Amino acid sequence: MPRVLVSYAWEGDSHKAWVRDFAHRLVLNGVDARLDQWHIAPGQSLTQFMESEILACDNVVVICTKAYAQKSLARQGGVGYEQQIISGHIASGVAREKFIPIIRDGEFSPGENCSIPPQFAGVYTIDMRLDDASDVKFEELLRAIFKQPEHRPPPLGKPPAFMQGGYADTDDAIGEFENLRLATLDLDGWQLESGVAQHHRAPETFWIPAERERRSVKPGDIVKLIFDIAVDLGESEEVSGERMWVIVRARSGPYFIGTLNSHPACSEETDVLQAGDEVVFLPEHIIDVWDDRRLENESL
Numbered sequence: 697m698p699r700v701l702v703s704y705a706w707e708g709d710s711h712k713a714w715v716r717d718f719a720h721r722l723v724l725n726g727v728d729a730r731l732d733q734w735h736i737a738p739g740q741s742l743t744q745f746m747e748s749e750i751l752a753c754d755n756v757v758v759i760c761t762k763a764y765a766q767k768s769l770a771r772q773g774g775v776g777y778e779q780q781i782i783s784g785h786i787a788s789g790v791a792r793e794k795f796i797p798i799i800r801d802g803e804f805s806p807g808e809n810c811s812i813p814p815q816f817a818g819v820y821t822i823d824m825r826l827d828d829a830s831d832v833k834f835e836e837l838l839r840a841i842f843k844q845p846e847h848r849p850p851p852l853g854k855p856p857a858f859m860q861g862g863y864a865d866t867d868d869a870i871g872e873f874e875n876l877r878l879a880t881l882d883l884d885g886w887q888l889e890s891g892v893a894q895h896h897r898a899p900e901t902f903w904i905p906a907e908r909e910r911r912s913v914k915p916g917d918i919v920k921l922i923f924d925i926a927v928d929l930g931e932s933e934e935v936s937g938e939r940m941w942v943i944v945r946a947r948s949g950p951y952f953i954g955t956l957n958s959h960p961a962c963s964e965e966t967d968v969l970q971a972g973d974e975v976v977f978l979p980e981h982i983i984d985v986w987d988d989r990r991l992e993n994e995s996l
Contacts, residue, residue: 698841699728701749704759705767705775714800715759722757725838746778755841756782756795760811760821762802768813779813796840797821798833876951876976881926881935885968888975889922889937891983902983910979913952917944918986921977927965936962941986942975952977 700722704715712733722729730749736742750756758764767775782795799821802811812821822840824833839845881887891904904910913919918941925936938961942954959971 697726697728698754699730699752700841701730701746701753701756702759703746703756703775703778705761705764706773707761707763711761711800718759721834722838722841727838727841747781750778750781754794757837757841758782758795758797758813758816760797760799760802760813760816762809762811765802765811765813768815779815782815792819793840795819796837798824798837800824876948876953878976878978881924885966886923886925888977888981889924890980891922892980894922894983904983905985907979909985910982913944913979913982913985915944915946918942918957919944919952919954919977919982920984920986921975921981922983923960923969925960925962925966925969927962936960936965938962939983942977945974950978952979 702715702719702722704711706712716731716733719729719731719734730753732742732745736745764775767773768779771780795816797812797816797819799811803809804812804821822833822837824830836846879887891902895902895904920939920941923938923940925938927934927936940960941957943957944952944954946953954975954977956969956971956973956975960966960969963970
């Protein structure tokens with residue numbers, strides 16, 4: 697059960713009775729409400745009770761009235777001492793939502809009739825000034841204590857088509873996505889090497905862009921990839937490793953689709969890969985992203 701301290705100002709028997717009924721209602725709804733009227737016996741320390749309960753409780757429900765705000769400002773009595781503890785907790789980094797203010801009378805705006813202490817200014821406050829709305833507001837309080845909001849945001853949808861490199865969410869696009877694959881030596885005569893794997897092998901000597909940068913390249917960007925190209929030398933077949941630039945054309949799911957921007961150095965020995973050919977790759981294959989400003993600085 698959530699444990700909640702009910703904080704309020706002593707300002708007459710009728711208000712103390714209202715607070716007691718309020719705490720009783722919390723208990724009936726499964727909340728372990730801590731209240732000085734129940735848990736403090738003659739001779740026991742009120743300040744010790746407040747200190748220990750503010751630390752131990754999941755929430756502190758503050759019943760804000762004009763008298764409460766005035767005593768808080770003047771640092772008067774138990775309310776003043778309690779507000780020092782609350783302000784200290786907030787200043788030390790305790791989540792502000794641990795303290796739930798409820799306005800019982802007075803006004804929200806600053807002035808003589810204001811019931812909101814300065815430390816709760818701008819904090820969402822539950823309005824219980826009208827008895828005919830108490831059931832709705834009490835449920836709002838219970839939802840806050842049990843962390844069960846009435847309304848939840850919908851699940852995050854897919855980005856719009858223009859963020860997917862022009863691929864709309866249609867059957868044609870799904871079919872095109874399903875047909876995409878990475879090239880392999882046995883089927884295509886060339887394949888890509890993982891830049892991430894190369895970086896893991898030699899992190900001190902092999903640099904690649906950060907993952908966020910590699911995942912966020914967009915159509916029109918130019919990226920560098922590592923190609924392994926099969927070369928037929930007559931009696932033997934070798935693999936030529938080359939690093940070449942590719943112009944990003946589109947994106948579909950996890951794949952990027954680009955166009956090779958130059959002829960391989962081994963193009964006289966093989967025609968499996970030429971400038972203008974389509975290249976399908978993943979973020980892990982990117983070892984560089986063309987940056988005019990960075991390349992200009994490096995050349996100086």
